[in-house]
Amino acid sequence: MVVSQDLAIEEYVLDTPKRFGASMQRGLKMAAKCYTRKDIGSLKSGDAEGFTLIFCHGLGSHKEQWEPTLFRLFTMQNTENPGDCSIREAWAFDWQSHGDSGVLNRSALISRSTKAATTKPNHLALREWAAALKEFIHSPRMAGHQLVLIGHCVGMTALTHAISDRRICPSIKTLIMVDPIIITEQAWKADLEKREGVMNHLLQETSARPDTWDSKEKAYVYFSRRYPWKQWNKEVLKVFVDEGLQPTSSGGCELKCTKEQEALHFLDRWVYAESTAHISRLSQDISTHIIWGERHDNVSKEMQDVSLEPFKHRVSQTTIQNCGHMIIQEQPKVLASLINAILTEVRVADGKRNGKVANKL
Template sequence: MLDVVSSTFECPQNIRDPPGVRLKLAVKRYTTRDADAAPLDDGLTLLFGHCIGAHKEQWEPTIERVFALRRGLVQEAYAVDWQTHGDAAVLNRGILESSPGRVDGVSAAEWGEAIGAFVRSSSMRRKRIVGIGHSASCSALVHSSQYQSTSSTPNPSPYCAFILIEPTSIPRELYYRDLDSRMSQMEFVVSATLRRRETWASREGAFAWMRKRVPWSVWDERVLRRLVDHGLGPDPSGPGSVRVKADRRYEALSYTDTQPHFDAPAVIARLGSGSGSGSGSGSGSSASESTPVHFIWAEAGELMCASSCPDILLARC
């Protein structure tokens, strides 16, 4: 059974927000009694990022399984919400709705900057961090390895490895090679997102409705339960009513924000060559060390076709 501690982290000041006004990350730390008993310096710290439209708690069944399989190797795990998703969407709603600079929401690159600040914060110092991303969060995580704080002290990358699952990172020329198909996919996903149902009379009603419909009908039931329990919040329309915490407008905009995914392959290549940002020694990778990056591809990709994989991997060489 997981022990869970929730917290918030103040993001770096962004030019799109008034001075002194900052968005927040919603973070959860997961441990088990076995993991807490191990010396801190010996274990790995896993940091999970979610895809567009998801939230941090959907990783919990996976985290439980990892702790069970790798008892003693994994010290702790963290999962982080995108600023427009899950609990973070609730925390940031006031800023997102009132700031003229936030009409486009929060890009994957800005999420990466916030994650970069988090992994270099005092509470994460000297940890052996493995970044684990799915889909769009893969780009955010690799961008976080570049983050440079305003501190004058050495700023090495805190990551010892990355695991990228179905990454949407793609060289610009490859994206435009099959532009018509990609635009058709994007238009479909954006349209479906903007039409998506957002409210239900109860959590159980939401669970039953999703269980019969794609894409939720093919999900592991434990992950769907996390969505219903943590991705939905109270709705003022009536007692017991619930609605999606995230604003679907920002979710739809995230699909069209392609630049961070165009930039990510070059960052991945620098990680592999040992020329990433930062210098000095520490628990992560220094500028002279390469950072292992492991790719996992789905058997049936939804947004990234199998033929793209070799081209994306070439950026790593």
């Protein structure tokens, strides 16, 4: 586990909205962590002018995967701006089927699958995560906060669905999209056979891979020798194993997010096109930044360029070298530097708009 001596870390378990039409009285649970500087103290005494960062992970990941990037970001802020940190606090969330949320909801998710066994697969739709994030963003806890939403892969997809109606959340200052899945409905349909084939392959591959090991040490060895994990930063891989696996009754360990839940997400195929439409609208009045990996190992550059064309003039784009789609796993320090630069840019711009003399950042 990554440890920071300078940050206070609080863990939360949040109730989430129930599914539309569901008979259950309550929704699933969502695990979260809140990170603040120890020298600031309680949330109430924090820098009210600083940003509150909302981090959402990608498919098959968990909230702690952000920690190497997040801790580096706080360190850079403290070093460069010791008396004027741009960050008020940071939150990271587990999708309801992933990480600690997956453990909390295991019985409920199994019950769903059992009830659906005679009809069709009943996975945890990404829209349920979006609904939970929307509820948090609009909660009294976030009143008066200036929000910066940072998502990787499906995490960004969930966030864009959560804020699709921009009018009801004016507190969002900027969006930072880490190798998001941007693909229009037209682009998907134009290459339908290939995209459907890729999704089916990923579903089958995920379903077939091992998900239990004799120990976390053996799990680490397994991942470190296989693609894509062998390309990851060693610190991030250790966090993945330490925080993404849980003990089994037999003395071994298993993934907190079952491979069945991860695999079934590949059935949710149109959620990305809807998200892309949301991004096109949101970028009209929210500062939007996209950080790409150099290798196009998720969506082809051609499809990406076609889908971005209608709104590319409204977003900034940066490419990180020597990595692919899994940026937070492969280049956490470089990613932290880019996020830090974006926060600085946004804060300076805010200072100028408000007629203030911005501090040198």
